[in-house]
Amino acid sequence: MAGNEELTGPVPQDLEAAEKLKNEANEYFKRQNYNRAIELYTQAIEKNPTSAVYFANRSISNLRLENFGYALNDASKAIEIDKLYTKAYYRRAAAYMALGKYKFALKDFEYVIKVRPNDLDAKMKYNECNKIVKKIAFEKAISVDKKGVNIADTINLDAMTIEDEYEGPSLEDGKVTLKFVKELMEYYKEQKKLHKKYAYKILIDVKAYFQKQPSLVDIKVPDDKKFTVCGDIHGQFYDLMNIFKLNGLPSDTNPYLFNGDFVDRGPFSVECIFTLFSFKLLYPDHFYMSRGNHETRDMNRVYGFQGEVTSKYTSQMADLFTELYNWLPLAHCINNRVLVMHGGLFSKDDVTLDDIRNVDRNKQPPEDGIMCELLWSDPQPMAGRSPSKRGVGCQFGPDVTAAFLQKNGLDYIIRSHEVKNDGYEVAHDGKCITVFSAPNYCDTMGNLGAFITMNGKELKPKFTSYEAVPHPDVKPMAYAHSMLSMFYQ
Template structure:
């Protein structure tokens, strides 16, 4: 009987392996799960852990690797995959401990050697940065002296009018400048450093002036004191993660309309990291914010943070294309980004999701002091706004990511009822169709990076919000990826930790 089960399980494992090779990671997980149910083995749990890593379910990957180790303490792939998953959630010391186990038994393992070297480097870098942070708590932007910057001789683009008064920097942004900048980026060139610094610094001033909860709406009767009614706007488009996929962002604007007085956009976080054009995406969005301050809004995502940028590519990309100082200025500007937006007092938009307590209200988001620390707290509503995910079952549970938690339809329904909301819009997760309407229609996930990381094969999507007889209605619209130069995701990162 056991032999029959082993043979059946092995056939299902082979099907899972085929799906894994095709980058159908959910399909692979399905077959591995069926195989485990028939006859569990360390290899099956470890293979499923690998598939979970590919779709960023790092918490589930850690659980699977642990089960594999429990079944076979000598199965080294499980230790390695758990190390990779720990690295992805920034648990570097735990990851290093697992890698050392691999190397103690297989000292010539090249993958483990590489991961150990990178983990040691990043742990030491963090120690160094913490040590100097005590002495240097100043603002990188406030130390800029743009008068001392020259313009690189290779630059052939338009001039940018820059003003610096009492350490505050502003620019005169034009559509001509943005069009020429886009053309420059498509040639593979960079802005002059002086321009890049000025754009980030000027955008930071605009973000700092916004509240932690931005409240906007289309023109209609409203009793909300804090809502900015966009008189000339006919449509608000909400975009999810774009992750440095510059060419897909350009296609998004081509398909769904340009930013302007009649069309407002809200980008819901995670516009950097992973993709290899994060600088281009960030500078484009910042320029649009400067040109159309009431028609371009950006929420903070979990990837607009130093810890994530250090691992997922943005820091190294900034250093490669510009310099470390520009990354530090971007980091300061990320800390000025709002945590959430409220559209028409009816649709709350945040990157991650809802909260571990039913007592949290929209007013608590309004009260967030995002300038009390240089990075988001590791717990509390700020962390949850950036990190949490929905689940199908009622209640709350531990996160499949290993960070934050998950919330069910009952949590969403209660939050919407308590805050008089029609729905919550969030991003943070790949959806193969680009979006998903969840939790009885009260939660919508939108993801705007098609064929995420050149591997997932997913559609991208946006959500258009318009008025119909004075009532908001939404329309989820999808798009496919477009071709881009032959540069892989995370091309510039020096801290690729195996995922």
């Protein structure tokens, strides 16, 4: 009898309850409370696991939170339930796009236009996606021809003239000075653009510096000195300025580490990265920068940085950034006791600090292994490891953190990579700290930003949270690929 009941599917009361939960989830989604929306869609699915709509709705909520792995699984489940449900294909294609798997996205559109030949929207998305696939194939063909050519070496700074009408900051004898950086920040606040000659010079110089750095940088902080760690900035220039207002400008006596994801999404990524690179050149031994998962070609192509650099400067400069980002260090270790990386820990036990030091980082991150996981992994509350919600990296529990710390003689880890309501979160018995420094992320999340300060002796983290500050009316994702906004409808 029980078997027969199972075959009949959800009872009417459950169907009705599920629909109510879905409608409530839709309201939270509209208010950009995606975590709560996901909880309610999940409850709806538990009541009625036969609805493709519930899975597709949960998929787009996960897309908004950058949980691309979960989004992909939900969209695939929706398609399994209803092969003609077009929206589910759009959701899955968006997840594939976010993961840089454009050919898989294209296949989804091919299927949609096959079953719905008169669907103009699907045809348009197919054509856009096809353009990207062809463009990438073209870029690959060119890059084979240019193998071994460094873009930095092909830039002729002498051929670039400074026009008489340029009134912005100038390098002094080709060098960044404190006067230059202060003037640059004020110039950027007025939404003006640094001259391309100076911009290229900064990129060439900072690339040469990072090339000499190891993949894991050791930082020594004296006992009585302060050190600051900031998380994701994501092109929110005016919030970056607020950090310096609250905590002081970087200097020999006020050192900083910015822990990746300087760019993408926010519309002032160019301003953020040139400010940070200028401080790096000014205080090379007191200003540090880690690579994040958004300092990569695929992310920059989709989430706006490539478009912004091309719009404000040239596509050649966008390629130079890609070349430079390959040399950013992957992690920093403070006083041999605190390890800082953008993403998190590893899918394998027994990884050592020397293993990180030995990573050959001059490349786009692979889809697995130490380099990938340093940029992409996330902590989870339960013990053990799980497949990543993002579709890249892994999720690691408190036991994994404890074992890694013990093996490497560390006190705790600091990572970024995830929006947190207070701008930070302390997890894994105080051994895994997340810091995220972009408040009201994408002008929608309503979160606080935060930074961490500590002194060299105790290395005890002190958290400072802050709200977003006003910025000019340029929308987040203003330079993102047009496909993205189409997917997120």
